[in-house]
Amino acid sequence: MSNTESLRQRRPLVTGGKTIHDITLDVAGPTERWGSKGWWLGLATSKTILFGYIIAWTMVLTIGTKLVGINNRMDWGSFIVNFVFWVGIGHAGTLISAILFLFRQNWRTSINRAAEAMTVFAVSCAGIFPMLHTGRPWLAILWVFPYPNFRGPLWTNFRSPLMWDVFAVSTYATVSVLFWYMGMIPDLATLRDRAKHPVRKFFYSLFSMGWRGSMRHWVHYESAYMIFAALATPLVLSVHTIVSFDFAVSILPGWHTTIFPPYFVAGAIFSGFAMVVTLLVPARKLFHLEDYITLDHLETINKIILLTGSIVGFSYITEFFIAFYSGAPFEQFAFANRAFGPFGWAYWIMMSCNLITPQFFWFKAIRRSIPLMFLLSIFVNIGMWFERYVILVTLSRAFVMPQWGTYIMTLWDFAILIGSFGQFMTLFLLFCRVLPVCNMAEMKAFHPDTLRQIRESHDHD
Template sequence: MTDAAPTPGGYAAITGEIVDIALDYPDRRAWWACFGLALLLLLSFFVSVTVLFWYGVGVWGNNIPVAWGLAISNYIWFLGIGHAGTLISAMLLLLEQHWRNSLNRFAEAMTLFAVVCAGLYPLVHLGRPWLFYWIAPYPNTMTVWPQFKSPLTWDFFAVLTYLTVSILFWYIGIVPDVASARDRARKRRTQVFFGLAALGWRGSAHHWARWRQAYRLTAAIAVPLVVSVHSEVSLLFAAGPIPGWTSTVFPPYFVLGAAFSGFAVVSMIAIVLRHALGLQNLVTPRHLDLLAKLLLATGLMTAYGYWAEVFDTLYAGEHQEMGTLLDRLGGVYAWSYWGAVVANFVPLQLLWFRRVRVQPLLLFLISLSVTVGMWFERYMLLVTTLYRDYLVSSWREYHPSFWDWSLFAGMLGVFLTLFLLFVRFLPIISSFEVKEALFEEKGKKEQAHG
């Protein structure tokens, strides 16, 4: 059963309700206010990057032994946010779950923009970012190849592959709706823009057959990438002989945590767009209920990862591992550990009740708490492990500098700017898939009464 409520006026009304948002945005004043704030944050990004390139990474709070600081912590956080879009869209497409139709388009866009932000962090973290292509295995006159044992090379392939597949999956899915916008557009420049983006789509049977093949094939490629990409990120930690990181639970722990944070952000975006654009008949309480259930399920799985990590450390009884665990529980950075535990799992328990799951404001606040809690977790995993090395002489506390925080604010600006442009100029819900689901539901009802 589809979860989108029938729209008065039939299928054409559904197309108009969705596509007309891109052609004639309903509340431009509110959009410009949000876009102005995003541009201010984006300015922070350009200023921070300029200072970073001029003076070097010494402007950050990184030191010895905390050579990885806020930049890599935020890289993992952004990359994790990007996982829910692929899970909602690609996996549920292959499972033929029609309730995804009202969520998949902006969830895919969220994935795309979050991966862009994540990919920027390793680039600006390099000493000479303009030579980032040296990481790629390309033929060169000096026959110098990348060091495939280096985590930087793993990052390059993981992020580039995930970004490429995410772009293809998102773009293939949006082509029919872009063609609808082209056909409904009245201004010449809008017709040209959507016409070029539609790639000559005319909606013929041949076009639809090829489209379905390409869409499902890309989805089948994207689903394993959800597991492989964040497993690779976890191996950046587990491959090093650092106490607190050498754990076999890290790959599933990171994947589930990424899905957990991603579903939280998708829930927040769905609630905001639902309210701002009046999409209550397309993003229904049932959608909120299902998103909340996914958030609760992945949250409980992530909580199991916390428990398993503590259990493994206590069971092994290794002195250095025990020291790291005790430091997380009551050391200098205990606030990050307990902040992650409280923010991630205490408000989450309210989602056992359906009345909370379908209440937009409560779900938004719980999702916001989870997003903040997962940021605490990434920070905790990095800093509490690195700031006390094996040698007491190497112990040193880590404190992010002003430029660490300004770059983080700037990355939020990159994400918000891209997402607001998407909301303003492109269809944010898959209208043809919503109509297809309604048509199938109507056919089933006719058969049942026939």
């Protein structure tokens, strides 16, 4: 083995002497057994939170947006914060499934399925918020479709960043679902072939579309997978870029900056990877996947958190410096107000969680410590929510003083924020029991034994 190859090979991606049949057993197992106590407990908790969520937004939609904290000055409130937060979470999944695939980062094989599921569920959580934000979604339908009047249909303004966002997020949601589903077809066929119960067999047959592992099909499958990765790569970068345009294309101080697109994308990946750690640490324990989602995987994720976290931290400092250096008084005030104004506390939570927390990952011992990485990932999640909050409350003090206002989140804001986690966790826990959590076919293809056999077959030429 040449030197570069041994560097690339690193440690085996599947440990514990598992054969490819063991991969099938271990991954398909959780879907075939009765759920463990931990799983039921988790589901019961998330379901309860989900019910609270449904009650909360039913209240807000029926009684009106007077229940939440938005007011005339702060007409964008926690719903927008939550929307940006959840869309951001989704980005890590696409990064793992698409960008790391194009870079031939084979370690992604065992975590890509769960990460893509996270993307789909996070985007589904995000999708609720613009609807809630409109206050009366049944009337907002008229805002999306051409508005009939005497002159003809009045179309929406396609030059508006809000409209770009509608296209970006809906395309992102659709492509993520298609990519996720296509990657799952062979694994669904595995579950179908193992299914005993006729109902199970029926549904897995339906969704595996008659896949039977034909090599001729695999050739098309691999081509399609590659193309999906190539499509999703620019797409994921575009989504948070366009989300950042919602702010950056306006002319408000603190929002109207060119640094927003790259800094939003880095922040999205940063928060998403933190969520991957938050989810995978308990999931690998609960479903006994320690031999597939190894400590090496988690360590690599932590390195990405360190990198993207540093980019985000650097952006905060750059943004501050440029505001000072611009000589624009409103811009300077917006930033001074951010750090030392009435919402300074939020700014410092954001700074400490996003700038300092990831720096702990310079130490290998911390990168490889399960409890510490879990704790730090929670801090990153909190910090990234506050980043969006900080950006939003900049709105409270723009230009002239008579326009100033303040923003206080009510109980309903908090209920809906916490409730969205109930939706996310419920979907994720159900996913873990119904669909294969790891990409079995891909893990078999990157099994150390498979790689050795294919290498040996080349030597026979």
